[in-house]
Amino acid sequence: MNFNSTDDLPLSGIRALELSEIWAGPYCGCLLSDMGAEVIKIESIQRIARGPINPSPDGMYPEQDPGNHPWNRQANFNSTNRNKKGLTLDLKTRLGVEAFSDLVKVSDIVFCNYARTVMEGFGLGYEQVKSIKPDIIYLLMPGYGNTGPYKNYRSMGMAIDAITGHSYLRGYPDMDHTSNSLVHHPDAAAAVNATLALSTALVHRELTGEGQFIDMSQAESFMTHMGEMFIEYQMSGVPRDRRGNRHPGYAPQGAYKCEGEDNWIAISITNEEQWNLFCEIISLNLNKDPRFSTVEGRIKNHDDLDSVITTWTSARERYDVMNALQAKGIPSGVVLNCGPDTYADPHLNEREFFQIVEHPEAGIFPMSGPVLRFDSSYGSVTHNPSPTLGQHNNYILEDILGYSKSKIELMEHMEIIGTVPLPGADLGGSRRAAKEQARQKNTTLNNAENE
Amino acid sequence: MPYTALKKFTVLDLSNRLAGSFCAKTLGLYGCEVIKIEPPSGDLTRKWSDSPNSCEPGDSPLFHHLNAGKKSVTLNIDSPEGRDILGILIQKSGVLIETFQPGRMESLGFSYKSISDTNPGLIMTSVTPYGQTGPHSEFDYTELTVFAMSGAMHREGLPNRYPIRYGAEVAQYYSGNLAAAATVSALLKFLRKGKGDWLDISIQECMAGHPHQIGRRAPFIYSGELDPREQPRISASGTREPYAVGTFRCKDGFMSFLPLGARMWPNIARMINREDLINNPLFEDSDKRTANRIELESIFQGWLNERTRQEIFEAIQEAGIPGSPILRSDEVMENEQFLNREYFTLVDHPQQGQIKLTGDPFQLSAVDKMPLRPAPLLGEHTEQVLTETIGIDTNQVMSLRERGIV
Numbered sequence: 001m002n003f004n005s006t007d008d009l010p011l012s013g014i015r016a017l018e019l020s021e022i023w024a025g026p027y028c029g030c031l032l033s034d035m036g037a038e039v040i041k042i043e044s045i046q047r048i049a050r051g052p053i054n055p056s057p058d059g060m061y062p063e064q065d066p067g068n069h070p071w072n073r074q075a076n077f078n079s080t081n082r083n084k085k086g087l088t089l090d091l092k093t094r095l096g097v098e099a100f101s102d103l104v105k106v107s108d109i110v111f112c113n114y115a116r117t118v119m120e121g122f123g124l125g126y127e128q129v130k131s132i133k134p135d136i137i138y139l140l141m142p143g144y145g146n147t148g149p150y151k152n153y154r155s156m157g158m159a160i161d162a163i164t165g166h167s168y169l170r171g172y173p174d175m176d177h178t179s180n181s182l183v184h185h186p187d188a189a190a191a192v193n194a195t196l197a198l199s200t201a202l203v204h205r206e207l208t209g210e211g212q213f214i215d216m217s218q219a220e221s222f223m224t225h226m227g228e229m230f231i232e233y234q235m236s237g238v239p240r241d242r243r244g245n246r247h248p249g250y251a252p253q254g255a256y257k258c259e260g261e262d263n264w265i266a267i268s269i270t271n272e273e274q275w276n277l278f279c280e281i282i283s284l285n286l287n288k289d290p291r292f293s294t295v296e297g298r299i300k301n302h303d304d305l306d307s308v309i310t311t312w313t314s315a316r317e318r319y320d321v322m323n324a325l326q327a328k329g330i331p332s333g334v335v336l337n338c339g340p341d342t343y344a345d346p347h348l349n350e351r352e353f354f355q356i357v358e359h360p361e362a363g364i365f366p367m368s369g370p371v372l373r374f375d376s377s378y379g380s381v382t383h384n385p386s387p388t389l390g391q392h393n394n395y396i397l398e399d400i401l402g403y404s405k406s407k408i409e410l411m412e413h414m415e416i417i418g419t420v421p422l423p424g425a426d427l428g429g430s431r432r433a434a435k436e437q438a439r440q441k442n443t444t445l446n447n448a449e450n451e
Numbered sequence: 452m453p454y455t456a457l458k459k460f461t462v463l464d465l466s467n468r469l470a471g472s473f474c475a476k477t478l479g480l481y482g483c484e485v486i487k488i489e490p491p492s493g494d495l496t497r498k499w500s501d502s503p504n505s506c507e508p509g510d511s512p513l514f515h516h517l518n519a520g521k522k523s524v525t526l527n528i529d530s531p532e533g534r535d536i537l538g539i540l541i542q543k544s545g546v547l548i549e550t551f552q553p554g555r556m557e558s559l560g561f562s563y564k565s566i567s568d569t570n571p572g573l574i575m576t577s578v579t580p581y582g583q584t585g586p587h588s589e590f591d592y593t594e595l596t597v598f599a600m601s602g603a604m605h606r607e608g609l610p611n612r613y614p615i616r617y618g619a620e621v622a623q624y625y626s627g628n629l630a631a632a633a634t635v636s637a638l639l640k641f642l643r644k645g646k647g648d649w650l651d652i653s654i655q656e657c658m659a660g661h662p663h664q665i666g667r668r669a670p671f672i673y674s675g676e677l678d679p680r681e682q683p684r685i686s687a688s689g690t691r692e693p694y695a696v697g698t699f700r701c702k703d704g705f706m707s708f709l710p711l712g713a714r715m716w717p718n719i720a721r722m723i724n725r726e727d728l729i730n731n732p733l734f735e736d737s738d739k740r741t742a743n744r745i746e747l748e749s750i751f752q753g754w755l756n757e758r759t760r761q762e763i764f765e766a767i768q769e770a771g772i773p774g775s776p777i778l779r780s781d782e783v784m785e786n787e788q789f790l791n792r793e794y795f796t797l798v799d800h801p802q803q804g805q806i807k808l809t810g811d812p813f814q815l816s817a818v819d820k821m822p823l824r825p826a827p828l829l830g831e832h833t834e835q836v837l838t839e840t841i842g843i844d845t846n847q848v849m850s851l852r853e854r855g856i857v
Contacts, residue, residue: 008646009640010633010636010637010639010640010648011636011639011640013643023662026662027662031629031632035633035636058670058674059669059670059671059673059674059676060669060670060673061673062673063673064673064674075666075669075670075673076666076669078669079662079665079666079668079669080662080665080666139813141813144788145788145792145814147791147792148787148788148791148792149787149788149791150787150788152768153768154767154768154771154772154773155773155775156709156773158707158709158773158774158775159707159709159773159774159775160775161707162698162705162706162707162774162775162776162777162778163775163776163777163778163783163786164778164783165778165779165780165782165783166617166618166619167618167698167705167707167777168618168777168778168779168780169617169618169619170615170617170618171615171618172608172609172612172615176700176705177698177700177705177777178683178697178698178699178700178705179609179683179698180683180697180698180707181607181608181680181681181683181697182683182696182697182698182707182709183607183617183663184662184663185617185621185625185661185663187662188625188661188662188663189624189625189628191662192625192628192629192632193628193632193812193813194813195629195632195636196477196481196628196631196632196635196812196813197812197813197815199632199635199636199638199639200454200456200457200481200635200815201456201815201817202636202639203456203457203635203638203639203642204456204815204817204818206639206642206643207459207642208817210817211817212815212816212817212818213816213817214813214814214815214816215813215814215816216812216813216814217792217794217813219788219789220789220792220794220809220810220811220812220813221812221813223783223789223794223809224477224624224628224809224810224812225619225620225621225624225625225628226618226619226624226780226809227516227517227808227809228511228512228513228515228516228517229512229619229780230780230783230784230795230807230808230809231512231513231515231516231806231807231808232512232780233780233781233784234806234807235512235803235806239779239780239781240780242618244615244616245595245613245615245616247593247595249499253593253595254595254613255595255599255604255613255614255615256613257613262605262679264599264605264613264614265599266595266596266598266599266600266604267596268593268595268596270593326587326590326591329591330591331590331591331592331593331595331596332596333590333592333595333596333597333598333599333600334599334600335599335600335604335605335614336599336600336601336602336605337602337605337606337677338602338603338605338606338659338663338664338667338668338671338677338678339667339668339671339672339677339678340671340677341602341605342601342602342659342664342668343668345600346586347581347585347586347587347588347655348585348655348656348659350584350585350586351582351584351585351653351656353656353659353660365669365672366668366672367665368659368660368664368665368668369656369660369665370660371629371652371656371657371660372629372632372633372650372652373582373650373651373652373653374633374637374648374649374650375563375648375649375650375651376646376648376649378651427714428714
């Protein structure tokens with residue numbers, strides 16, 4: 001095992017317990033571990049967030065083959081849990097809670113992106129965990145925060161996107177919002193803010209010895225990324241509307257078709273100097289055209305201007321266009337897709353953005369990142385593969401907590417730990433699935449009796 | 452209101468534009484004393500109005516947002532004396548945030564190496580569109596062009612139309628926020644080991660390493676299939692309840708939903724008062740509901756047409772279906788949850804009067820708060836910082852002012 005424990009990484013020596021699924025929590029765990037923290041992801045064989053137990057073969061799996069342990073090969077999970085150690089614990093049992101408590105004693109951070117009351121339900125709310133370790137740093141990040149009328153409301157990234165005002169700004173200005181795709185970006189914003197929150201609390205603990213509870217609302221953390229919109233409304237009295245790819249203050253700006261299938265270039269002309277240079281490059285006397293000679297004219301006649309530009313770009317290769325424009329200092333960028341284009345991008349490659357990792361059950365994969373580059377650890381490989389389900393049970397229980405082999409066997413026997421999900425674990429939990437099954441069976445029986 | 456957790460640290464904010472400035476602002480929200488260095492003509496974003504109908508004399512909404520809590524010092528760093536003053540300020544800072552084109556700090560005489568020789572504990576955070584190295588490191592950018600280069604944009608929008616960006620300046624804010632998180636982590640290391648560091652944050656990489664993108668690269672590697680631009684009823688997360696996925700019109704606006712798989716169907720049927728549909732053979736399993744989605748969607752739409760966003764929002768909580776109303780900026784400010792949590796923070800700006808600013812991204816329970824200052828006027832703190840931090844007297848400040856250095 002080659003976990004990154006470079007002493008030079010800023011969070012080396014910090015241990016964090018992650019109780020999280022999907023993105024907001026797990027990506028926070030990635031960032032903490034990228035910076036050197038030991039992140040222990042606590043899952044259970046009673047409820048997994050690693051795709052279906054019996055999936056159909058598809059691109060979610062290496063070679064499109066789910067294999068015998070699909071939960072260890074699923075792309076979504078393996079993409080967003082790099083560098084972590086994996087522990088399973090059934091927190092609905094006394095022994096499970098006991099093991100968690102023992103782990104808390106040797107940890108610095110507990111963070112959780114489940115619904116607000118889940119941890120409390122296990123008897124592991126902040127007050128209880130604090131009584132085990134007084135200086136623990138404990139973060140909950142429900143969508144709308146831990147207080148207020150929506151504190152128990154369900155949420156996902158797309159819901160936060162809508163309620164914060166971001167969805168309102170997205171989409172094609174000539175269509176209504178029903179044409180919008182769902183965007184889960186607020187999950188990523190929450191992950192970053194949670195990382196910032198935990199780092200800040202670590203600094204506070206370093207200075208004062210105090211731990212604390214952190215209340216993070218995913219919505220509130222994301223709204224700091226749109227602060228000017230609310231001020232603009234107060235100053236102008238007009239709420240901001242959708243703009244598509246255009247800018248209200250300069251033109252032209254947009255994504256223009258290039259040579260090849262679904263190839264595009266993004267171009268922004270932000271001032272007159274760039275406009276004149278642009279006209280020179282495309283060798284059309286556009287700046288002499290009265291429709292386009294002023295920025296007001298270009299904004300007004302943006303559609304016409306776009307057709308002229310498209311005629312020029314669509315006959316050209318997208319990187320050539322970008323390089324020609326950038327050579328004159330004109331902001332432009334190829335619209336890279338997130339598959340082959342990013343993997344082939346010369347700049348990302350020169351910076352060694354992709355790192356090959358080898359996962360014990362999913363094979364080799366070019367992982368994305370690192371994103372946070374510290375001079376002191378430059379060039380060192382920071383990525384290890386995501387853990388398989390319960391991969392580090394023994395390491396954690398035996399090496400960290402000093403549990404006896406017989407105790408660990410007992411825990412396995414009682415299904416408190418394990419490496420294979422129980423039936424129904426992929427359907428909102430094995431207990432819920434069993435209940436549902438029993439209910440359906442009863443209904444069928446009743447129906448049979450009634451007939 | 453800001454917290455005092457990081458009050459021990461001084462941040463020198465040499466940034467222009469958005470990402471670096473937001474990084475500094477965020478550090479200020481958690482206690483750092485942030486000194487913004489502006490050219491005597493003022494930071495570009497003071498006049499960077501994003502509003503089409505704004506020719507107002509004051510500072511832009513963006514400037515108010517990015518600079519609340521900061522102090523403003525004007526300094527002509529192209530003059531030798533200005534550079535000397537900058538050198539002293541760097542010596543006395545814990546964090547330096549800069550967004551110049553790579554190489555510019557060095558040409559000013561402030562490479563990380565030379566700074567760290569004399570201030571080894573300093574954290575220098577460089578936030579640039581493409582990072583410090585590589586063939587594109589000197590490229591200019593806007594939100595649109597760097598967002599395009601991140602891989603995020605290509606799959607946004609409809610298949611038969613052009614790719615479209617997100618609504619806000621997402622790439623820059625997100626990267627500035629990441630830079631802040633990394634900077635505070637580096638401060639922890641400084642406290643523990645006395646060592647500083649240099650951070651190379653690339654906006655392109657922040658967005659290319661975003662969970663949205665990294666999750667999509669795997670299916671491409673595994674199957675050669677690209678996640679394309681799709682019709683909005685097809686969810687990226689693969690739910691098989693497409694009749695209720697995406698954004699729908701209702702009585703007073705729009706709602707977005709994402710049912711999580713087949714187990715949501717009975718809840719949806721009950722919510723729309725059509726429990727009878729559960730046993731209807733046309734809709735009995737995911738495949739049938741997908742095949743007959745047009746019919747089902749029109750039943751769902753019929754229910755939505757009769758209801759307001761608030762009514763639907765409450766109903767989906769009962770039914771356990773993730774979703775939420777699409778709010779406009781003015782509606783967000785009136786939303787009961789944000790009001791209840793007193794999220795927006797009122798400041799009193801000497802020119803602009805009272806403005807409500809977005810509040811803290813998270814609440815620290817063990818740390819004191821302090822009042823939030825509005826964004827500074829140009830050079831508002833020049834004299835204070837020069838006399839208190841650098842120790843020169845008022846006459847010298849006056850002389851610097853006359854010569855256009857501050």
